[in-house]
Amino acid sequence: MKIKSDIVLLLLFILIFTLLSIISSGRFLSFDNLQTMAFQIPELGIITFGMMVVILLGGINLSITAISAFSGVITALFLANYNVSTTNINILLMILGVVGIASICALFSGFLTGFIVAYIGVTPILATLGAKIFFEGICLKITKGGSISGYPKQFYFFGSGTIFNIPIPLVIFILVIIINYILLDRTPWGAKVYSIGSNPVVAKFSGINVKIISLQVYIYSSLMAAVASIIMISRYNSAKASLGQSYLLESIAATVLGGTRITGGKGSVFGTLIAIGIIQIISSGLNILNFNRFITNAIMGSILILVLSFDYLLDKWTSRVFIK
Amino acid sequence: MKKIFQKKETNMLIVVIVISILITLKNSTFMSIENLVDLLKCNTVVGILGMGMLMAIITGGIDISVGAMTSLITVIVGKVLVGYQVNIFYLFIIVSICGILLGSINGFFISRINIPPIIVTLGTYNLYGGLNIYFTKGAWITNLPKYFVDFGQIKIIGLPIQVFFLIGIMCLTYFLLTYTLVGRGIYCIGGNPEAASRVGYKTKNILIFVYSYIGFISGIAAVVHTTIVKQVCPNAFLSGSELIVIAAVVLGGANILGGEGTVLGTLLGVILLGIINNGLILARVSTYWQQIIIGIIILFSVSFNILRSKNIEKEMFKIDVEE
Numbered sequence: 001m002k003i004k005s006d007i008v009l010l011l012l013f014i015l016i017f018t019l020l021s022i023i024s025s026g027r028f029l030s031f032d033n034l035q036t037m038a039f040q041i042p043e044l045g046i047i048t049f050g051m052m053v054v055i056l057l058g059g060i061n062l063s064i065t066a067i068s069a070f071s072g073v074i075t076a077l078f079l080a081n082y083n084v085s086t087t088n089i090n091i092l093l094m095i096l097g098v099v100g101i102a103s104i105c106a107l108f109s110g111f112l113t114g115f116i117v118a119y120i121g122v123t124p125i126l127a128t129l130g131a132k133i134f135f136e137g138i139c140l141k142i143t144k145g146g147s148i149s150g151y152p153k154q155f156y157f158f159g160s161g162t163i164f165n166i167p168i169p170l171v172i173f174i175l176v177i178i179i180n181y182i183l184l185d186r187t188p189w190g191a192k193v194y195s196i197g198s199n200p201v202v203a204k205f206s207g208i209n210v211k212i213i214s215l216q217v218y219i220y221s222s223l224m225a226a227v228a229s230i231i232m233i234s235r236y237n238s239a240k241a242s243l244g245q246s247y248l249l250e251s252i253a254a255t256v257l258g259g260t261r262i263t264g265g266k267g268s269v270f271g272t273l274i275a276i277g278i279i280q281i282i283s284s285g286l287n288i289l290n291f292n293r294f295i296t297n298a299i300m301g302s303i304l305i306l307v308l309s310f311d312y313l314l315d316k317w318t319s320r321v322f323i324k
Numbered sequence: 325m326k327k328i329f330q331k332k333e334t335n336m337l338i339v340v341i342v343i344s345i346l347i348t349l350k351n352s353t354f355m356s357i358e359n360l361v362d363l364l365k366c367n368t369v370v371g372i373l374g375m376g377m378l379m380a381i382i383t384g385g386i387d388i389s390v391g392a393m394t395s396l397i398t399v400i401v402g403k404v405l406v407g408y409q410v411n412i413f414y415l416f417i418i419v420s421i422c423g424i425l426l427g428s429i430n431g432f433f434i435s436r437i438n439i440p441p442i443i444v445t446l447g448t449y450n451l452y453g454g455l456n457i458y459f460t461k462g463a464w465i466t467n468l469p470k471y472f473v474d475f476g477q478i479k480i481i482g483l484p485i486q487v488f489f490l491i492g493i494m495c496l497t498y499f500l501l502t503y504t505l506v507g508r509g510i511y512c513i514g515g516n517p518e519a520a521s522r523v524g525y526k527t528k529n530i531l532i533f534v535y536s537y538i539g540f541i542s543g544i545a546a547v548v549h550t551t552i553v554k555q556v557c558p559n560a561f562l563s564g565s566e567l568i569v570i571a572a573v574v575l576g577g578a579n580i581l582g583g584e585g586t587v588l589g590t591l592l593g594v595i596l597l598g599i600i601n602n603g604l605i606l607a608r609v610s611t612y613w614q615q616i617i618i619g620i621i622i623l624f625s626v627s628f629n630i631l632r633s634k635n636i637e638k639e640m641f642k643i644d645v646e647e
Contacts, residue, residue, distance in 0.1 A: 062567070116623060116627060120627045120630055120631065121630050121634070122623075122626045122627055122630050123574070123579075123580045123581070125386075125570070125574070125580050126571070126574045126575075126580060126622075126626050127623065127626065129567055129570065129571050129622070130571070130619055130622035130623040130626065131619065131623065132567075132619075133571075133615055133618055133619035133622060134615070134616060134618075134619025134620060134622075134623065135619070136615055136619075137612075137613070137614070137615025137616035137617070137618065137619050138616055140612055140615055141612040141613060141615075141616060144612060145612075249388070249446055249449065249450075252442075252446060253443075253446055253447070253450070256440075256443050256446075262440045262442055262443060263440070292458050294453075294454045294455075294456075294457040294458040295454060295455075295458045296454070297450045297451075297453060297454030297457075298450060298451045298452075298453075298454030298455045298458065299454075300450050300454075301446075301447040301448060301449065301450030301451035301452075301453075301454065302447065302451055304443065304446065304447040304450070305433055305439065305443075305444060305447040305448070305451075308437070308439045308443060309433065309437045309439065312437050312438055312439065313437075
């Protein structure tokens with residue numbers, strides 16, 4: 001019998017959660033901390049899902065945070081020049097404008113990276129690396145190295161509003177999880193993404209249009225980046241070229257920690273979700289325990305390697321038992 | 325003649341020459357010897373790191389932790405120089421040992437535990453980077469001893485000493501890749517790891533060697549970097565330098581899927597990125613435009629490379645059919 005790695009992850013999550021709750025003598029389990037975590041988790045979470053879909057396809061999207069910054073900066077430009085009066089229609093128009101502009105940015109950038117990868121055939125790592133430099137350049141050109149701030153105050157609702165004490169970002173995040181789950185696990189489209197990831201040649205000969213699906217995946221990934229960017233600029237009240245930059249490698253780490261195979265074709269929404277949770281509770285927990293942020297980085301790196309080593313050893317051990 | 329034109333390096337050389345001509349037309353100081361020497365000196369570190377990255381990429385792997393390793397070792401360089409006044413020769417020995425140790429940790433997890441290189445090195449990137457900033461608290465080390473600063477200013481036949489380190493590492497890498505069994509094994513693993521181990525290459529040992537070699541090279545790069553900037557900044561390499569190195573290597577024609585790549589190509593990739601950076605400044609392009617243009621050039625040249633090789637494949641296919 002093969003032990004599923006999702007369950008190992010879940011056990012790890014529960015273990016760390018209880019451990020932190022005990023050590024921090026109640027501070028970790030306090031309402032304030034839980035709410036803070038609920039505000040922080042969606043940004044990394046949404047970007048991670050954008051990254052995960054691309055990795056499932058067998059690619060990688062190094063431009064995801066640059067696209068996030070790009071759509072964030074353009075949206076911020078719109079918001080900073082938007083005169084909002086108190087009428088409801090005006091607020092509605094603003095929301096429509098934000099969503100519209102962010103999606104157009106995402107469509108454009110996703111199409112660019114997707115086209116270069118799928119139709120020209122450049123390796124994903126290189127195409128998205130070039131796109132990253134390109135989009136960061138555009139952000140720098142627009143912001144001139146500074147940041148754009150000062151939005152209508154109704155806009156802060158996206159980043160720091162709550163409904164029944166549930167933060168709005170978390171609500172958006174839950175929607176994203178559901179959409180991801182449905183798309184990847186319950187539609188033919190998701191099945192196609194998995195099969196391209198495990199073997200693009202076989203997928204092609206099975207009649208899947210590999211190019212179009214790849215293009216769609218990159219656009220989807222950019223859309224996730226744009227959603228995250230709306231939350232980020234609303235929460236930070238500013239947009240700059242380095243917006244969300246630190247999430248790039250973190251999102252890859254979270255994806256892989258969640259059991260997604262880096263070469264594609266294998267991975268689950270559930271596993272990714274737990275991995276995001278683990279990363280969040282570790283960074284919040286160590287913060288509460290007054291650990292230095294950089295030692296937290298080091299611990300995170302070690303955990304990534306240790307969990308995967310453990311996975312490998314467990315796999316080896318169970319298969320040996322199985323053969324006996 | 326036709327063979328030369330089919331090589332990826334030739335494509336790169338054409339791009340480098342065209343861009344050089346464009347920049348020179350705009351500003352003739354680009355071609356001055358002073359500027360070219362400066363250009364070479366500034367890019368030695370990326371070049372040296374590129375040689376290590378090249379090996380990893382040929383095996384089909386990648387090393388994201390080079391930047392973090394280099395930063396960590398620059399701090400060691402600073403501490404050792406300020407605290408113990410060691411001479412340059414011992415410094416290199418210390419640095420090599422540290423580098424090989426750091427690199428072999430990567431190698432161990434990649435070859436023995438079978439974790440994909442991108443993940444292991446991502447983990448060690450966080451580990452080394454985090455430890456580095458935690459222990460140094462980001463403080464700069466500025467009071468390096470005079471003999472070390474002097475060492476960095478030595479010129480041999482008009483060329484700064486840093487350039488000779490690049491040439492040395494290039495020759496070493498070329499020799500290893502071309503004339504040794506390990507080198508052939510590296511290409512073989514990149515082509516097909518399964519086949520490599522059936523042929524009899526000890527793939528695990530070769531992988532450990534490759535990642536230790538990258539560690540060693542990071543050590544050398546750390547010293548060279550310190551001789552150029554004459555101070556130690558703990559987070560000098562922690563922000564995206566590994567991506568620049570990867571871009572340079574892959575621009576130079578190495579196949580990210582493994583099995584392909586040359587020392588000369590990598591050098592051309594480094595030079596291309598270098599002259600774009602330098603040339604845009606000389607061409608008086610606004611700094612805000614520079615990154616956009618660099619991005620476009622990278623996207624364009626890799627697309628061009630792919631389209632060209634697709635065309636060549638088609639032609640070869642036709643000949644096959646006709647025969």
